[in-house]
Amino acid sequence: MNQRFPLRVKAVTIDLDGTLADSIPDLAAAADMMLRELGRPALGVERIRDFVGKGIPRLVERTLAGSMDGTATKEEMDRALPVFERHYAQVNGRHSVLYPGVMEGLEAWGSMGMPLACVTNKSGRFTLPLLEQLGIAPYFQQIIGGDALPQKKPHPAQLLHAARGFGIAPGEMLMIGDSGNDAQAARAAGCPVFCVPYGYNEGQDVRTLDVDAIVPSLIEANRLIKKA
Helix, strand or coil, rough: CCCCCCCCEEEECCCCCCCCCHHHHHHHHHHHHHHCCCCCCCCCHHCCCCCCCCCHHHHHHHHHHHCCCCCHHHHHHHHHHHHHHHHHHHCCHHHEEEEECCHHHHHHHHCCCHHHHHEEEHHHHHHHHHHHHCCCHHHCCEEEEECCCCCCCCCCCCHHHHHHHHHHCCHHHHEEEHHHHHHHHHHCCCCCCCCCCCCCCCCHHHHCCCCCCCCCEEEEEEHEEEEE
């Protein structure tokens, strides 16, 4: 952490699950419905919580295996993934809520004319409906889902794509996330990065990550930056 504050940036990109919204209740509900349909015992929200972070296919694979590092066969995945997606389409946004400070942060950036992008590993078919259900889709000039490009976080491709979309250098764009996926993607892209401590970090404490600041909320993040 060697940044000077307030940090001058021209745009902000924000992760979705675990940063903007607590969507674990919906993801866990869909995962457990998938397990029950496949004749397996449900795992419950606390077991599934740590499985979130690498996108829906990895969540499904971890759920099938019952562990963070577990794997599933192609046949198991081919059978389970459509089942999960069918259930998740039904519950997506039903129980998800914005974290404290999110709406205030988005409104503050909107008032200063700060361009915003939502960059998430969640499939695009689920991302926009969730943002709309939460009432925050209009705040984002770009929405880049996990299937928009061949690679997703922790690969830097999505952030580089967002910077090109804004017509700025990656170093002029702040990334805000909740996990190593976000920190690694930002560092690889050359973006400054803040992390929140309350999200889905796959069991890794964000205080161990290479970030420029750990902020308790998005409104607190807003106080550490200025529009360049």
